[in-house]
Amino acid sequence: MLRQTLRPGHAAHWCRQMSVVAKSLKYTQHGEPQDVLKLVEDQLADPKDKQVLVRILAAPINPADINTIQGKYPVKPKFPAVAGNEFVGEVICVGENVKGLQAGEHVIPLATGLGTWTTYGLYNQDQLMTVPKKVGLAEAATVTVNPCTAYRMLKDFVKLSPGDTVIQNGANSAVGQAVHQLCRAWGINSIGIVRDRPEICELKQLLECLGATAVLTEAEVRTSDIFKTGKVKRPKLAFNCVGGKSATEVSRHLDDCGVMVTYGGMSREPVTVATGPLIFKDIAFRGFWMTRWSKENYDAPERKQMFKELFELMEQGKFVAPTHEMVPLEKFKHAAAEALNFKGFTGKKFILNMRE
Numbered sequence: 177m178l179r180q181t182l183r184p185g186h187a188a189h190w191c192r193q194m195s196v197v198a199k200s201l202k203y204t205q206h207g208e209p210q211d212v213l214k215l216v217e218d219q220l221a222d223p224k225d226k227q228v229l230v231r232i233l234a235a236p237i238n239p240a241d242i243n244t245i246q247g248k249y250p251v252k253p254k255f256p257a258v259a260g261n262e263f264v265g266e267v268i269c270v271g272e273n274v275k276g277l278q279a280g281e282h283v284i285p286l287a288t289g290l291g292t293w294t295t296y297g298l299y300n301q302d303q304l305m306t307v308p309k310k311v312g313l314a315e316a317a318t319v320t321v322n323p324c325t326a327y328r329m330l331k332d333f334v335k336l337s338p339g340d341t342v343i344q345n346g347a348n349s350a351v352g353q354a355v356h357q358l359c360r361a362w363g364i365n366s367i368g369i370v371r372d373r374p375e376i377c378e379l380k381q382l383l384e385c386l387g388a389t390a391v392l393t394e395a396e397v398r399t400s401d402i403f404k405t406g407k408v409k410r411p412k413l414a415f416n417c418v419g420g421k422s423a424t425e426v427s428r429h430l431d432d433c434g435v436m437v438t439y440g441g442m443s444r445e446p447v448t449v450a451t452g453p454l455i456f457k458d459i460a461f462r463g464f465w466m467t468r469w470s471k472e473n474y475d476a477p478e479r480k481q482m483f484k485e486l487f488e489l490m491e492q493g494k495f496v497a498p499t500h501e502m503v504p505l506e507k508f509k510h511a512a513a514e515a516l517n518f519k520g521f522t523g524k525k526f527i528l529n530m531r532e
């Protein structure tokens with residue numbers, strides 16, 4: 177409950193006598209999200225000094241959030257912990273020493289592990305970043321993890337020029353969708369590999385609309401002559417979020433001295449490397465973790481530049497959020513269980529909608 181609010185854009189940035197009750201998804205032990213997450217209410221203190229009170233508008237459910245709750249992720253929160261890592265929120269009011277941030281502005285987290293599946297949060301100003309209001313809520317809520325991962329993997333491993341090619345498995349994942357859109361913006365060919373399914377034609381169409389040059393099933397890529405005919409250059413860079421045979425198959429298509437970057441292991445199988453391409457093509461295998469990069473580059477100009485470019489593309493409508501469904505906070509059990517559904521195919525990302 178809010179006893180006193182500031183109007184959006186209000187010039188004064190000090191606030192008193194705020195009394196805000198936050199509804200948060202908290203856990204006190206590791207386990208399956210539907211078992212350990214509890215919706216609890218806490219009264220938040222007024223923001224002091226450099227603190228900012230944020231009303232969370234939307235927060236996505238990513239595989240890493242589920243793995244963190246399960247205790248299967250390298251990040252171990254202190255209990256009791258609020259789940260979630262990403263959000264877009266609106267500044268409600270700020271502490272007396274906050275500069276350059278006003279009530280009504282939209283913000284996203286710069287820091288990781290803040291706990292975001294909540295209706296209100298109290299954060300330090302240096303943990304937040306302003307987002308232009310023209311950026312859509314779903315785009316802003318999901319920008320810090322998957323689009324940034326796609327951006328860094330395209331920039332930091334191999335020098336790519338327009339006309340070069342990138343290949344990836346899990347090409348319909350949120351990261352995969354971001355890769356297609358950035359490749360389109362930068363003139364790079366984007367070849368996507370997906371698991372076959374009854375709706376494969378619709379899926380191919382969707383990914384091609386996002387910028388994929390071609391989308392092939394795991395079976396199709398084995399027999400495809402797309403690179404042999406020279407229609408598309410052999411890939412210099414491959415992204416793997418699956419592991420197992422899928423990763424081996426994707427790596428076979430790399431050009432000489434190509435690089436495969438592994439950023440996820442959705443099949444839970446190890447990455448196996450084919451000996452021939454490793455020796456005769458001198459291909460390299462690397463790993464990438466956005467959390468590490470963000471910590472090591474917290475204030476780096478490269479980070480500011482990355483967000484600037486992503487926001488510009490979003491404002492121009494050239495970069496959209498992954499296929500998603502907004503769900504009310506109260507429906508978190510269903511959404512969390514669906515988010516890591518190993519039995520079926522991942523259709524969409526769930527975004528908790530705190531405005532309902």
Ligand SMILES: NC(=O)c1ccc[n+]([C@@H]2O[C@H](COP(=O)([O-])OP(=O)(O)OC[C@H]3O[C@@H](n4cnc5c(N)ncnc54)[C@H](OP(=O)(O)O)[C@@H]3O)[C@@H](O)[C@H]2O)c1
Pocket residue numbers: 238239240321322325345346347348349350351352370371417418438439440441442443444464465466467498515518520521522523524525
């Ligand atoms: N290293 C990093 O910094 C970083 C950053 C972001 C994400 N990630 C990781 O990247 C992966 C994708 O994340 P996301 O948010 O983009 O996921 P997402 O949107 O939920 O998509 C999941 C993807 O994994 C595929 N998949 C699921 N189970 C599979 C299986 N058993 N075998 C093969 N493919 C399977 C899905 O394909 P189907 O449609 O065929 O199910 C889909 O393409 C996750 O492992 C996540 O933790 C890592």
